Amino acid sequence: MTVRTRAWRSAVAAALEDAVPGSVDLGALVYVERLLDALEHDPPHIWAAPGVWSGGFGDPGADAPQWLELGPWERQAWSQRVGEWRLAYDRVAAGLPEADDLRLVHEHACEATYGDPAYGGNAGGGGWVRIGFPEPLHPPARGDAT
């Protein structure tokens, strides 16, 4: 697992908070770090498998998200993409972001605040709660599984 300095984490957190106020409290920094480390797992932590909360595939007894396999070419694409994002976040942490880096930070802050909690953000569904977005329905298959 990649170790990041306190200064790196502090600067990135500030950028995320600047993009979407409240996002860090909801786990945005965790989201970004997990994304940047996603390829260090097998399967990579890119696509959360439908599991306890969204039906069917995963182990309903698991206490952590499970993940879909990537094909070899998808793994190549995500390695390239995440590698570029790591450089972008290093520029953000160094206080030298490019315009595209700030756009990336904003998009990730939005994903972290309002996306599936399986990815490390939107802690406890708090992002949905604060905007009145109803938690996604549990389809019947999941009810059967649990």
Add this chain to the structure above:
Amino acid sequence: MSTTDCDVVIVGSGPGGSTAAEVLCGAGWSVVLLEKGRNHLVSTTPPHEPLRHFANDEIAAHRRHLLGPDPLLEPRTYRRSVEDGDHLLVGEVNNLPSTVGGGGVHADAKLPRFREEDFRLRSERGPVEGADVRDWPLTYDELEPHYAVVEQLFGVAGETGTNPFAAPRSSPYPLPPGDDMPMALVTSAAAERAGLHPYRAPTGINSVPADGRPACTDCGFCGGYGCPVQAKNDPIAALQRALRTGNCDLRAESYVTGIVLDGTGRRATGVRYLDLRGHPEPPSREVRARVAVVLAAGAFETPRLLIAEGLGGDLVGRYLTYHHQTFTVGIFPSDRYPQGTGGERGRSVTHLHDDLVVDSPELRGAAAAAGLPWVRGGVVEHGAGHLPVEEAITYGRGDHHLSSMVDSALRRRMWAFTMQGEDLPQASNRVDLDPRIRDVWGRPAGRVTYAPHRHELVASAHAAPLHEAVMLDAGAEVAFSATSPPRGDVELHAAANPLGAAPASRHVMGTTRMGSDPSTSVVSPSQRLWDVENVLVCDSSVFVTSAGYNPTLTLAALAHRAAVELCGADPTAGDAAAGAQSDRSDSRASASAVAERNRS
């Protein structure tokens, strides 16, 4: 020892390829079905259960390319005209899913039929300068039996007799309509007050349990998502039926790179493909077909393959059409709609109106004022807004973020009309090969050159104020309209418009036009390449005109027709269709319940 691997090899597992596979396999023919993308849909081992990879997960589906294609691997390019140089944009251009099930996986499965006039547009309406409007080489009456069968196979839920503009039908919809989205009832009532004729959308989503699949749960993650419960016929049911015959060999991650011809160059003996399970050097493999090669890779990838192979003639890729989309957005007041417009739940779109497809004094007036002989719009979808990640990105960064999200003008308070406007065919609108951009496997990227005809702009300008007035009458506090492709500063749209500068429509048509004259078409009325007669095209690239209706049911009906002709199956009551109907017999009681609920 056999010298062939199958009777027919099919390229592409979307609604066209899957329908063809089901017909052929049901008739006892052996099929190898090749799909470039990953398989997230259905197990290839008996009993071919769903893989259940799909969840109500905006990040995986919309942000992380779960359904493919990944633009880093498969970039496409876009330009408006040759004036833009080699390309204006590189990346995602009209990316339909590249995965088993193809475009059917992401669609919210609105499955209207075309009307009689759509097949005879040149005869009924006449030519338009700058466009190449032609009749199709078949009529609605000839296609109607195939429409009827694929509606059964897809389990289309709909309501017969409520759309006054619908073409004649030989049978009712097999399933009743699903639950209405409440706000669609509000905008439908306003549309009726404006003299329009809204009706419940024919939809390929189970309204009741059928075909061994459950009814829709109205989860709201519909358009753009794979269905987590397989209520959507995406087309998992067709694939399952084909696989369960034992005659279908479904191979995902198989990227077809060539069509193999015999010594005459006039007959295909199979295809070559890259086995993308291999990395970094995917092995090249060949499938040898006894009878035919069926191309069903969609109106972007089918011409891309043919052009790379030098097959199909000079017209391959030309007459690309989309639907020119006009979005009329209504923002509704939260004091009147404290629960919002309800877009978080439901099937994205449950109501349509067709009034702008049919001839009317108003449309004639708009055409005359613009110096056009006629104008047609398209089907208008009454639908809901964004999901929260997409909405949040649209608002931009900064302190206003939370108040914008709580106010939620673009999600919770939004309702929209989307007109899928008829796009006239122009020879200059085309798919070809980009001279500079290649995919990760070294093959030239597909390139779109596209600009709308003036007809589309006039139709859009006519529709926008009409629909804005309906939105306001429905209770919206503000209404405005936009189009895709956008008008105005391309730089602005490329950077800031959530729909981008290229056409956002996933309704991609034309490019291997069907016709009776080899000098003006790429495939024959039997959907066979004129120059290699045992290569059939079974996707929307054979469309002669775009009509103003979602293309999936028509392309599936055409695929059904072509496959039936190829194998000589009973065109109206094949085993698969009969089985599908039989499976639905138990659903009649619950169908009545849903119908009763909707009536009330």
